[in-house]
Amino acid sequence: MSSFTYPQxxxxxxxFPFICYKFNYFPLISSIAVVALSGALKLHFAYEFLGRxxxxxxxxxxxxxxxxxxxxxxxxxxxxxxxxSGLFKSALLVSAVIxxxxxxxxxxxxxxxxPYIIGYLYARGIGGHRLKGGYGVKNAVVALTWASTMxxxxxxxxxxxxxxxxxxxxxxxxxxIIYDVRDAExxxxxxxxxxxxxxSKTRLxxxxxxxxxxxHCILIAAALGGMLAxxxxxxxxxxxxxxxxxxxxxxCNVLRNTLVDxxxxxxxxxxxxxxxxx
Numbered sequence: 001m002s003s004f005t006y007p008q009x010x011x012x013x014x015x016f017p018f019i020c021y022k023f024n025y026f027p028l029i030s031s032i033a034v035v036a037l038s039g040a041l042k043l044h045f046a047y048e049f050l051g052r053x054x055x056x057x058x059x060x061x062x063x064x065x066x067x068x069x070x071x072x073x074x075x076x077x078x079x080x081x082x083x084x085s086g087l088f089k090s091a092l093l094v095s096a097v098i099x100x101x102x103x104x105x106x107x108x109x110x111x112x113x114x115p116y117i118i119g120y121l122y123a124r125g126i127g128g129h130r131l132k133g134g135y136g137v138k139n140a141v142v143a144l145t146w147a148s149t150m151x152x153x154x155x156x157x158x159x160x161x162x163x164x165x166x167x168x169x170x171x172x173x174x175x176x177i178i179y180d181v182r183d184a185e186x187x188x189x190x191x192x193x194x195x196x197x198x199x200s201k202t203r204l205x206x207x208x209x210x211x212x213x214x215x216h217c218i219l220i221a222a223a224l225g226g227m228l229a230x231x232x233x234x235x236x237x238x239x240x241x242x243x244x245x246x247x248x249x250x251x252c253n254v255l256r257n258t259l260v261d262x263x264x265x266x267x268x269x270x271x272x273x274x275x276x277x278x
Contacts, residue, residue: 035070041268
């Protein structure tokens with residue numbers, strides 16, 4: 001039976017904490033949790049850049065949407081992913097369904113289906129064709145998902161809003177490529193064409209720095225011109241992004257999850273420190 005289904009004999013036996021402990025899935029769960037929180041914080045800073053405050057229920061919905069999308073992707077399981085028990089996959093998929101239902105309860109907007117539809121096409125596809133393709137396609141799809149989800153909450157199609165969406169598209173595009181560097185050798189052996197397998201490390205690093213620097217310069221200029229807020233966060237993001245691009249576009253993997261996936265958590269800590277002490 002496909003792991004995409006939910007056999008009743010599994011649903012009655014799912015003990016999520018026990019499964020995580022027995023099969024050492026806590027790193028994966030913690031990774032999804034960090035990404036989910038980071039996703040909500042991205043939306044928080046999108047509001048901040050536009051001089052607005054993110055409603056609490058929207059923050060919670062952003063966590064649920066991000067969690068559901070990533071849990072579904074990991075729960076479906078693909079040939080390029082690590083092997084996982086059928087019971088654990090079922091647990092992930094059930095939790096993704098619950099998170100999806102809760103997100104629509106809290107935010108009853110049909111447009112909220114957009115990230116879920118893209119997530120399904122990315123992880124499962126139709127007729128054997130998925131959006132999780134090579135040559136940078138999957139990187140662009142993930143980045144577009146982030147960029148297209150934010151207007152659903154912000155309802156802002158002004159020029160300033162478009163700049164913010166461009167910023168998060170660029171950030172997500174660069175970050176997903178950084179993660180592809182980790183699997184470059186395995187992808188090359190498997191014949192999977194990702195951007196890191198198609199370019200030398202030097203050219204890849206130069207490309208990522210160019211994309212990141214250009215986007216940050218545009219946003220910082222807009223902030224200094226009064227169009228956007230939080231210029232200091234943008235400067236911090238520019239310096240931080242430059243640092244982890246230089247470090248992680250090579251062979252280094254130390255603290256990558258913390259510094260890349262957790263970057264918006266770090267910016268939140270800085271923002272909190274600034275609000276209290278500065």
